[in-house]
Amino acid sequence: MTVNLASRMDSTGVSGRIQVPESTSHVLAERGFVRELRGEIYVKGVSERQGNVKTYFVRSRELCSSYVERSVNRAALGLGRNTLSALVFTLVQTRKRETQREANGGFHLLEVS
Template sequence: MTVNLASRMDSTGVSGRIQVPEGTSKILADRGFKREFRGDIFVKGVSEKQGGVRTYFISSREHRSSYAERLTSRSGQYGRNTLSGVVFSLVQARKKEELREANGGFHLLEVS
């Protein structure tokens, strides 16, 4: 369902804009990104069960509060304060949660 929803966000989006579902928009807004309500859209495979998916457009951060925060956001593609960094962190957290669920609630470490 996650991959389907991400694909639909892309295919029903607007060129040059980043469209995300409401839950993701709240997480990004908490991290200082601006969000603009887009509306409810039909998402095949999701809307049949849950109705329209409420979506938002995400744009740049409202402001950088400190020198360290500004420096971190420029330091790399996956800095914690960039949109890509936040999304990457969400994906990593989701993978850890799925691994934990698959292992009966325990997080197993890989040993090399």
């Protein structure tokens, strides 16, 4: 479902703009990204089960006005990588860990090499 939704965000988007579903837009807004409501769209494979999907365009990143704000944002993304790609990578890694934890009965098993 997640991969299908990501693919549909790309295929139903507008050239030169980044389109995301509402849940992702909330995460981006918390990290200082400006979002612009696109509206609800029909997303094949998703809308049949859940109805139309509310989507947003990611416009830009707000400039932090203080050193404290910049430091907090860097800490939230880790290692100062305060970019959209770093945030997406973090979201994917978090989801992967959650899936592994669910598959292991709520425990996160570490791999031993």
